[in-house]
Amino acid sequence: MGVVFSRSLFIKQAFLTLVLAIVLSLVSSGFQFFEGISDQKAEINQDFEELLAVVEKPLSEAVFRLDVDFAQQQVDGLLFSPTISHLEVRDESGNIFVEATGAKRDFSVPKFFTDFFLLDLQNYERKLHLETPDFDAGYLYLWPEKRYLLDRIFKEQLSILVYNLFKDLLLASLLSLVFYFLVTYPLMRLTESLSHVGHNDDIPLPKSFHRHHKLDELGNLHATFASLWKKLNTALSDLERSDSHTKAMIEHAADGILLLDDSNKITLVNLTAELMLKKSAIELKSHSLEALHTPSSWVEFLDVLQNLNLDTPLTVEARYQIQGVELPVEIRMAKYRVQSKVETILLVRDVSERKDAEAHIHRLAYYDSVTSLPNRQYLSDKLCDVLKSSRGTNSSSHSAVVFMDLDRFKTINDSLGHNVGDQLLCCVASQLDSLIDDNIVFARMGGDEFAFLLVHLGDNEVQVEKAVNKFVRSIMYACQQVKKAGHHEVHITASLGATIFNGDGASVEAILKQADTALYRAKESGRNTFALYKTEMQAVSDARLEMEKALHHATESKFFKLYYQPQTNDKNQLIGAEALIRWKDEQKGFISPAVFIPVAEEIGLIVEIGQWVLNESLSQVAIWLKEGKWDPSWRMSINVSPIQFQQAGFLPMLKEQLEKHEVPASCVDLEITENMLLNDLTSSLEKMHAIKRLGVHLSIDDFGTGYSSLKYLKSLPIDRLKIDQSFVRDLLTDKSDEAIVHAVIAMAQALNINVLAEGVETFVHYDRLREIGCFFYQGYYFGHPVPPEDFIAEFVHD
Structure with missing residues (x-):
């Protein structure tokens, strides 16, 4: 029955309505029944009281007269009522005067019903009393017939119960019919319409449905269904x-796509995968995934695949076997759950081109393009590996790094050309490579510098040193052999420096630095030599490194100051000053420019320092000009490093500084060294002429100490030669120095070039220079270099 009821809303409603009506009717009738019993009890009490009142007087008289027959007659008359079960009349003493009992009858109501429903209906007692004469005759006792009374009540209430039940069932039936026509039937039509509606169709319903149910709940239900159906259609379309x-993206994806089921069988393949793997989708689905991999690749890949967690994508590399050719691939895999099933998607990418590119990049990063030897980075990495392995095993085995530099290579490169130089490097690399065994790394560090890493030479440092010396001698001997570079036979030698280490607290940088220090010491000792790093060399190296760090810090923090030394003529008149840089270190105090300027040139700071000097000196001249303390005819001499002078941006920077400080170009005298001319005379001449066109003066500083030919002087646009102080200092005691000074002054006069002597420290020097025709001076005799405020105070007179 439950299945039947579950199929029809109308049947459910009708059944539940009838059941509810019956239950409610029975409950209502039950209330009426109990209420009826209560009313009947009141009527019974009233009837019995009235009956007793009627017979009270006759029975009282009968007892007074002791008329038993009359009394019996009265009692028997009362028994004609079926509601009385028994009657007794007792006299004043309590003795029975008369009594009567009703005939026995059968009743349909059980006795316990009467005990339950008429429990409170008791026996009746009436006192018999005569008023005339005043006499208490006794008592009348009456026992009601409860079963008869209850049977009569039941019969009356049963008819009411049947009537109410019929009425309620009829009402429930009518309500069910109304519900059917108002709700069930329209719902049936609506559901029938929904069951026949097609994709992208509206829900078809008769106009009467909309007319009768437009504003009620069924209308709202239809509107809701229509809205949901529209959204569903939109969702289905989307x-x-x-x-x-998705199908198009999978099919046209750049990566091959393989979809695996929970047993790792291929269930989906896109076109890219077919082309990459050179198999159709049917072939791939019929083969296992293992068939695609090389044996070694499959073991590792299977382990990763089986341990892959859900929703945790992972990228791995593997190797596929495609028609006998190995194909490197990159696989992006992800495992996920779809409707209680686990699937795995593999995005397969052919990385053969990338691997080739990586190999090419690796070669570019770790190998020299000219000699095909490992480069500095490769050697450093191998050295790092050696140090790590030594620390990991606590081994005392010694290794060594040997640096080698070809002697006179720059001369060969410049004179014979770079092509010949490269061929020579290749020839050296090829010849030395034959001396290299498995425990030696041979690398080109750059330029004409090579390096050797000798690994695990032994535990005895003395024996290791002998082995290194033997290896170095073989290298030096090989380098001395005649080399063919192009059409040239070249004779070269090599300088070598080495360091021995066992990995105890050493770093890659420190070891390479030690080898470089040893090589530098070998070069200082002469060419074609070898030096082994010793601890005492470290002090020199550390001092140099400390100087470099301090110089960087000083440059960044602008710890430099400019001092100014006066320049005068033979009449003791000020003609200008030279700006001299001074550096006062916090720990070491003043550091000579002769010490830190060469270091600055080597580490590339000289350009920045030179720019600062030019800016600071021009700024000071501008201030003095505004204050009227600098004569426009005076010159500020500023030293320019050859490295700074050769910079392409030097001339624009000079113009910018002159314009920035609004200093007349005639107030500036740039001092350059003659060695600068050796690098590129043509370019230097062009730049010097451009400087002269600006109006800036040019001087050759430290003249006589360089190596340039004197014939250059006639073509140089210079205004002044500065005789180096080394010649002036011994002018009075050394005839050679005097002769040089004479020659320089005479040559300058012939070329119409002024001469200024540096290092004039005494009056005797000054007097002798004036005698031989030098009329411009600079030195301690005229004034020491001083800060700008002291310079004005000491040498500028109002």
Whole structure:
């Protein structure tokens, strides 16, 4: 029955309505029944009281007269009522005067019903009393027939119960019919319409449905269904479009796509995968995934695949076997759950081109393009590996790094050309490579510098040193052999420096630095030599490194100051000053420019320092000009490093500084060294002429100490030669120095070039220079270099 009821809303409603009506009717009738019994009890009490009142007087008289027959007659008359079960009349003493009992009858109501429903209906007692004469005759006792009374009540109430039940069932039936026509039937029509509606169709319903149910709940239900159906149609359209897009993206994806089921069988393959793996989708689905991999690749890949967690994408590399050819691939895998099933998607990418590119990049990063030897980075990495392995095993085995530099290579490169130089490097690399065994790394560090890493030479440092010396001698001997570079036979030698280490607290940088220090010491000792790093060399190296760090810090923090030394003529008149840089270190105090300027040139700071000097000196001249303390005819001499002078941006920077400080170009005298001219005379001449066109003066500083030919002087646009102080200092005691000074002054006069002597420290020097025709001076005799405020105070007179 439950299945039947579950199929029809109308049947459910009708059944429940009838059941509810019956229950409610029975409950209502039960209330009426109990209420009826209560009313009947009141009527019974009233009837019995009235009956007793009627017979009270006759029975009282009968007892007074002791008329038993009359009394019996009265009692028997009362028994004609079926509601009385027994009667007794007792006299004043309590003795029975008369009594009567009703005939026995059968009743349909059980006795316990009467005890339950008429429990409170008791026996009746009436006192018999005569008023005339005043006499208490006794008592009348009456026992009601309860079963008869209850049977009569039941019969009366049963008819009411049947009537109410019929009425309620009829009402429930009518309500069910109304519900059917108002709710069930329209719902049936609506559901029938929904069951026949097609994709992208509206829900078809008769106009009467809309007319009768437009504003009620069924109308709202229809509107809701229509809205949901519209949204569902939209969602279905979007889903179809998304599915088409997904299929198109899978099919046309740049990566091969393989979909695996929970047993790792291939269930989906896209076109890219077919082309990459050179198999159709049917072939791939019929083969296992293992068939695609090389044996070694499959073991590792299977382990990763089996341990892959859900929703945790992972990228691995593997090797596929495609028609006998190995194909490196990159696989992006992800495992996920779809409707209680686990699937795995593999995005497979051919990385053979990338691997080739990585190999090429690796070669570019770790190998020299000219000699094909490992480069500095490769050697450093190998050295790092050696140090790590030594620390990991606590081994005392010694290794060594040997640096080698070809002697006179720059001369060969410049004179014979770079092509010949490269061929020579290749020839050296090829010849030395034959001396290299498995425990030696041979690398080109750059330029004409090579390096050797000798690994695990032994535990005895003395024996290791002998082995290194033997290896170095073989290298030096090989380098001395005649080399063919192009059409040239070249004779070269090599300088070598080495360091021995066992990995105890050493670093890659420190070891390479030690080898470089040893090589530098070998070069200082002469060419074609070898030096082994010793601890005492470290002090020199550390001092140099400390100087470099301090110089960087000083440059960044602008710890430099400019001092100014006066320049005068033979009449003791000020003609200008030279700006001299001074550096006062916090720990070491003043450091001579002769010490830190060469270091600055080597580490590339000289350009920045030179720019600062030019800016600071021009700024000071500008201030003095505004204050009227600098004569426009005076010159500020500023030293320019050859490295700074050769910079392409030097001339624009000079113009910018002159314009920035608004200093007349005639107030500036740039001092350059003659060695600068050796690098590129043509370029230097062009730049010097451009400087002269600006109006800036040019001087050759430290003249006589360089190596340039004197014939250059006639073509140089210079205004002044500065005789180096080394010649002036011994002018009075050394005839050679005097002769040089004479020659320089005479040559300068012939070329119409002024001469200024540096290092004039005494009056005797000054007097002798004036005698031989030098009329411009600079030195301690005229004034020491001083800060700008002291310079004005000491040498500028108002």
